[in-house]
Amino acid sequence: MTKQPPLRSARAARAAGTLRRKLRAWEQRLMPPPAAMLEMITAGILTQAISVAAELGVADQLADGPRSAAHLAKNLHVSEDGLTRMLRTLAARGIFRQDAHGRYELTALGQTLRCDTPASMRAMARLFGSPEHREHWSHLLEAVRTGQPQVEKVRGMDAWSYAGANAAYGAVFNDAMTSMSNLAKAAITAAYDFTPFHTIVDVGGGHGSLLAAILARTPAARGVLYDLPAVVAGAGEPLRREKVDSRCSIEAGSFFDQVPAGGDAYILKGIIHSWTDEQVRQILGNVRAAIKPHGRLLLIGLIVPPGNTAHMSKMFDLEMLLMVGGRERTGPEHRQLLAGAGFELTAVTRTASPMCIVEAKPV
Numbered sequence: 001m002t003k004q005p006p007l008r009s010a011r012a013a014r015a016a017g018t019l020r021r022k023l024r025a026w027e028q029r030l031m032p033p034p035a036a037m038l039e040m041i042t043a044g045i046l047t048q049a050i051s052v053a054a055e056l057g058v059a060d061q062l063a064d065g066p067r068s069a070a071h072l073a074k075n076l077h078v079s080e081d082g083l084t085r086m087l088r089t090l091a092a093r094g095i096f097r098q099d100a101h102g103r104y105e106l107t108a109l110g111q112t113l114r115c116d117t118p119a120s121m122r123a124m125a126r127l128f129g130s131p132e133h134r135e136h137w138s139h140l141l142e143a144v145r146t147g148q149p150q151v152e153k154v155r156g157m158d159a160w161s162y163a164g165a166n167a168a169y170g171a172v173f174n175d176a177m178t179s180m181s182n183l184a185k186a187a188i189t190a191a192y193d194f195t196p197f198h199t200i201v202d203v204g205g206g207h208g209s210l211l212a213a214i215l216a217r218t219p220a221a222r223g224v225l226y227d228l229p230a231v232v233a234g235a236g237e238p239l240r241r242e243k244v245d246s247r248c249s250i251e252a253g254s255f256f257d258q259v260p261a262g263g264d265a266y267i268l269k270g271i272i273h274s275w276t277d278e279q280v281r282q283i284l285g286n287v288r289a290a291i292k293p294h295g296r297l298l299l300i301g302l303i304v305p306p307g308n309t310a311h312m313s314k315m316f317d318l319e320m321l322l323m324v325g326g327r328e329r330t331g332p333e334h335r336q337l338l339a340g341a342g343f344e345l346t347a348v349t350r351t352a353s354p355m356c357i358v359e360a361k362p363v
């Protein structure tokens with residue numbers, strides 16, 4: 001396992017984001033509009049090439065140092081010509097570079113495609129290039145026409161059931177969700193003090209990666225990991241790795257029926273954006289019924305900024321529309337949803353990742 005890169009402060013991350021947006025706008029102005037447009041239109045080629053590199057495990061092959069394309073092609077059982085053309089494309093985008101002998105090696109960007117880096121993006125790359133995901137995206141036109149999600153129409157079942165029913169795709173999907181949690185968890189635990197809580201319930205907590213990191217920093221707290229039966233069946237490894245499994249119970253169920261009672265912190269990370277306002281009110285209503293009177297609800301996710309600022313939330317909003325019929329929400333939309341479920345928004349904490357922590361108390 002490679003070392004965790006140092007964490008920037010939320011303020012430094014915000015300043016870097018503003019600078020990047022300015023540079024991007026400046027770069028676009030330097031290009032003739034058709035050329036700038038063509039670059040955006042063909043961005044999917046880059047996504048697919050990254051995904052193929054991730055699928056093949058090219059970055060893992062380069063973990064110990066530079067290798068020639070011939071060596072890689074032999075080890076990976078692929079065409080040397082095909083691989084060389086893909087590596088050339090990705091090296092042009094700074095993912096690989098060539099040494100003086102023409103051998104390929106990893107850049108800092110390329111390191112993120114290894115499977116064993118702390119914030120590996122390999123699973124996300126595999127998910128976004130998977131035939132299933134690509135097929136879903138081919139239905140965006142219909143999602144925009146109707147304002148309705150399309151996975152259910154295409155698959156005959158909703159996105160969660162599809163991930164559960166298709167083992168290979170489900171494994172890629174769950175790994176991708178874990179990698180998103182890994183990306184954000186250091187930023188979340190650095191930005192928010194969880195030590196005042198005695199019982200921390202992670203609702204829809206997946207395999208427990210975030211809860212494990214939080215419990216590792218709160219030695220006096222107990223945890224409850226709650227998710228669907230098929231998901232918790234494979235959960236627990238992150239809790240054991242952090243040596244917090246003895247302080248954490250795992251419960252199976254649906255947050256539309258109930259959530260475990262008696263917690264004084266309820267975390268919902270990456271949950272509410274998957275659901276309609278009505279469904280979110282139902283989930284939050286169940287948390288409201290279960291939470292202790294002095295407890296805190298923590299919604300962790302993206303917040304759509306006002307105006308036309310470039311922000312990851314706007315991309316993921318389309319993903320939510322297409323896949324599940326949910327949405328990314330603005331600050332005022334969060335406040336309104338919370339109020340409708342008997343909560344008052346008390347604070348919004350930015351983190352060094354794009355994620356924010358929206359804190360609310362029961363009223």
Ligand SMILES: C[S@@+](CC[C@H](N)C(=O)[O-])C[C@H]1O[C@@H](n2cnc3c(N)ncnc32)[C@H](O)[C@@H]1O
Pocket residue numbers: 160177178180181203204205206207226227228231253254255256268269270271
């Ligand atoms: C996008 S993932 C987020 C997982 C985790 N909180 C994280 O941030 O990595 C959504 C999670 O909600 C869970 N989920 C979906 N429907 C659920 C339900 N009805 N009850 C409980 N969990 C559910 C999924 O199994 C999945 O683990």
